[in-house]
Amino acid sequence: MATPPRVRFAPSPTGYLHIGGARTALFNWLYARRHAGKFILRLEDTDRERSTEESVQAILDGLRWLGLDWDEGPGVGGPVGPYFQTERLDLYRREADALIGGGKAYRCYCTKEELEERRRVFEKQKRPYKYEGTCRNRTDIPPGRTAVVRFRMPEVDETLTYTDEVLGRISKQTSDLDDFVMLRADGIPLYNFGCVVDDHTMDITLVVRGQEHINSTFPQLMLYRALGWTPPAMAHLPLILGPDKEKLSKRRHPEADVMLHRSNGILPEALVNFIVRLGWSHGNDEVISREQMVAWFGFDHVGSTSGVWNPEKLLWLNQHYLKTLPPLDIGARLLPFLAARGVDAARDPRLERIVLALRERSKTLVEMADLARPFFVRVPVDPKAAAKHLDHAGKRALALAREALHAVQPWTTLGIDAALKSVSEAAGLGMGKVAQPVRVATMGIPVSPPIGETLELLGKVESLERIEAALAS
RNA sequence: GUCCCCGUCGUCUAGAGGCCCAGGACGCUGGCCUUUCAAGCCGGUAACACGGGUUCGAAUCCCGUCGGGGACACCA
Numbered sequence: 001m002a003t004p005p006r007v008r009f010a011p012s013p014t015g016y017l018h019i020g021g022a023r024t025a026l027f028n029w030l031y032a033r034r035h036a037g038k039f040i041l042r043l044e045d046t047d048r049e050r051s052t053e054e055s056v057q058a059i060l061d062g063l064r065w066l067g068l069d070w071d072e073g074p075g076v077g078g079p080v081g082p083y084f085q086t087e088r089l090d091l092y093r094r095e096a097d098a099l100i101g102g103g104k105a106y107r108c109y110c111t112k113e114e115l116e117e118r119r120r121v122f123e124k125q126k127r128p129y130k131y132e133g134t135c136r137n138r139t140d141i142p143p144g145r146t147a148v149v150r151f152r153m154p155e156v157d158e159t160l161t162y163t164d165e166v167l168g169r170i171s172k173q174t175s176d177l178d179d180f181v182m183l184r185a186d187g188i189p190l191y192n193f194g195c196v197v198d199d200h201t202m203d204i205t206l207v208v209r210g211q212e213h214i215n216s217t218f219p220q221l222m223l224y225r226a227l228g229w230t231p232p233a234m235a236h237l238p239l240i241l242g243p244d245k246e247k248l249s250k251r252r253h254p255e256a257d258v259m260l261h262r263s264n265g266i267l268p269e270a271l272v273n274f275i276v277r278l279g280w281s282h283g284n285d286e287v288i289s290r291e292q293m294v295a296w297f298g299f300d301h302v303g304s305t306s307g308v309w310n311p312e313k314l315l316w317l318n319q320h321y322l323k324t325l326p327p328l329d330i331g332a333r334l335l336p337f338l339a340a341r342g343v344d345a346a347r348d349p350r351l352e353r354i355v356l357a358l359r360e361r362s363k364t365l366v367e368m369a370d371l372a373r374p375f376f377v378r379v380p381v382d383p384k385a386a387a388k389h390l391d392h393a394g395k396r397a398l399a400l401a402r403e404a405l406h407a408v409q410p411w412t413t414l415g416i417d418a419a420l421k422s423v424s425e426a427a428g429l430g431m432g433k434v435a436q437p438v439r440v441a442t443m444g445i446p447v448s449p450p451i452g453e454t455l456e457l458l459g460k461v462e463s464l465e466r467i468e469a470a471l472a473s
Numbered sequence: 474g475u476c477c478c479c480g481u482c483g484u485c486u487a488g489a490g491g492c493c494c495a496g497g498a499c500g501c502u503g504g505c506c507u508u509u510c511a512a513g514c515c516g517g518u519a520a521c522a523c524g525g526g527u528u529c530g531a532a533u534c535c536c537g538u539c540g541g542g543g544a545c546a547c548c549a
Contacts, residue, residue: 012549047548112547119546128475128545148547167478176476176545184547191549215477215544238479239542247543274485277498281486284497303486306542310484313499323512361511371510389509420508435508447510 005037005205009063009070010195012044013055017062018256019309020210020240020248023275027237028208029068030276030297037205041073042198043084046188062258066268067290080202085194092189095197095227096149096182104226105182107147108135130178146185151193151223153177160218165206165235165299172218180219192216196223199232206233211306212247235299238279239306248309255309265337265364269325270318278307287320315363322362327355330365337369343376350375350457357449357457371447375457379444381470386440390470394437400427401438402467411460417452441470 009025011017017025032039041063045051060074072078082088099105108131115131122129136152157175164170182193189197195216199207207217214236224231242253250256261271273288281303282288282296322330331351338345345351354372362368373379381390390398404419424434435451442463448454455463 010549014549044549050548108547110547115547123474126474130545164478170477172477178545181547186547188547190547195549210543211478212543213549216549218477236478241542243484245541277485279485284487286485286498305479305486307486308484310499313485316499319512358511360513417508424508431508433508439509445510449510451508 003205005032005035006040006203007032007037007206007208008040008042008199008202008204009068010042010044010198010209011059012047012050013052013059014047014050015055015250016058017258018248018250019258019275020256021059022062022066022068022258022271023240023278024208024210024237025063025068026066026272026275027235027280027297027302029070030293031206031208031299032071033294034297038071039068040078040080040202040204041070041083042202043074044191044194046085046190046194048188058259065262066258066272085189085198088194088198089187089189091201092183092194092197093187096189096193099151099182099226100149102226103152105149105151106136106138106179108150108179108181109138109142109145109147110134111145131180133179136179148181148185149183150179151182151219151226153179153222160221162217162221162231162234164214165233166238166302167214167236167304170214172215174218174222177219177222182223192219192223196220196227196229200224200227200229204232206235208235208237211236211239235302237302238304240278241306241308243309245308253309255311261314265366265368266314266318267321267325267333267365269321270314273317273321274314278309279303287317319359319363322359322365322368327352327359330359330368331355334365334368334372337365338372338376341369341373343369343373345372345376348376353457357453361447361449374443374445374448378466378469381440381444381473382446385444385446386470389436389440389446393433394440395471397423397427397429397434398437398441398467398471401434402464402471405455405460405464405467408460411456413450413452413456416455417450420451438467442466 007028009021009028011021029039031037043056045056056074063070070076072080073083096105100107118132119129131150135150153174157173159171160174161169161171180192181190183189217234221231240248242248242255244252246252248256254260258271262268272290276288276293277286279302280297281301285292288296334355335346354375355368358368358371362371400423401420404423405416408415408419420434420438421431424431427434436446439448439451439454440446442458443454
């Protein structure tokens with residue numbers, strides 16, 4: 001590409017950032033970074049009923065959490081702003097007027113009720129609804145009515161074809177298209193029109209969006225022609241499906257919410273890695289760093305088949321990143337999850353070692369926080385674990401362990417292990433018969449890192465006190 | 474219903490006519506390791522939707538069937 005590409009992500013602020021949008025944003029971002037182009041963020045806030053300021057914030061927060069920074073858009077500005085559609089109304093009005101002047105669009109005075117009526121008739125006859133052109137050649141102005149602006153679809157049928165960067169050649173007959181509404185009476189544009197005017201005036205060179213928009217590219221192509229503009233290249237991404245194989249939607253699929261994953265203890269690195277592999281591949285690579293994605297990304301390896309959301313693989317990736325990112329970094333991210341459990345570990349010097357000990361037995365930060373909590377606060381002993389490991393035999397072993405542990409000096413993993421081993425040998429018990437009662441007594445649950453390490457991290461005084469308490473109960 | 478897109482293991486995918494009686498990953502599963510749970514290591518399971526062509530040769534090209542999804546608003 002001769003000039004640096006300009007791509008955009010254009011969400012409508014009618015809710016949180018969802019997974020499909022996040023992936024669209026990611027692919028746009030990757031493409032821009034790969035080719036040293038610009039990634040533009042534009043808010044399509046033309047649905048007055050559903051657009052909210054909170055949604056705008058939620059989307060920006062989501063993008064930031066994923067590390068997808070934009071070169072132009074809200075907060076950073078840019079040369080072709082404003083970046084909210086409701087702030088560009090004069091632009092749409094101007095182009096609409098020009099189209100009307102050239103006979104390529106016209107004012108339509110039909111009411112919503114009349115249109116609804118016609119739609120019902122079509123439905124009854126099982127025909128696809130198309131606007132019938134009632135106002136196409138109207139010259140009078142009906143009193144007391146407001147006018148929307150409709151596109152005048154040419155009479156002659158024609159095969160419209162364009163080459164999609166992902167799908168290849170795609171065609172449609174213009175006779176399947178109708179005189180769609182471009183502008184509402186109040187001057188607020190509808191999707192097709194606002195999108196075309198903005199993509200053009202923002203110098204977008206490539207439109208990357210979901211396949212659900214594939215049909216709308218045809219009316220848009222007609223708009224480009226009528227306006228005398230060259231359309232940008234198009235890349236339509238395969239859909240992401242829920243476990244039920246239907247398009248991932250906010251209504252039916254809670255996992256569509258990007259930020260839900262954050263609160264579930266998923267790392268953005270894992271989510272991005274997971275999402276990028278939903279539709280794009282690079283040979284047999286599964287774990288792909290941000291740098292590699294940027295270096296490798298291209299639409300030639302974006303597939304054309306929809307992908308199903310696979311939570312197990314996300315968890316696997318998440319654990320991979322838990323295990324490979326710097327433990328101090330993970331520790332910092334674990335803090336809020338601990339705080340939610342009443343633990344302030346911000347200044348605890350054991351944090352890094354605890355992460356190290358727990359990361360291979362945690363799939364999420366939530367699990368890690370749950371496993372970490374007993375290191376910071378005493379938790380009640382789980383009754384089931386107590387019944388199994390703190391019965392008569394268990395307590396006898398525990399009592400022996402207490403004596404041996406008392407003598408351990410210094411309090412290190414090695415020393416603790418040696419002490420417990422001597423107990424198991426002296427009593428003729430398997431190591432498990434000694435370690436499990438100790439583990440349950442100190443941690444409250446039968447799961448923790450190796451016992452020596454667990455006790456060392458817990459500290460000698462605390463360990464012995466907890467053992468004492470368990471013996472007393 | 475109409476139009477558009479798609480169809481390789483349960484899932485994500487590699488595959489751009491011979492390298493494929495189809496490879497990797499997740500999952501599931503057998504084993505090893507082991508003081509718990511994991512992690513790790515070794516092995517296994519499982520797919521080219523179907524039917525016609527084209528070709529010496531097709532998962533790869535063409536046609537049809539079936540199946541799946543998406544779009545059909547003064548939503549985006």
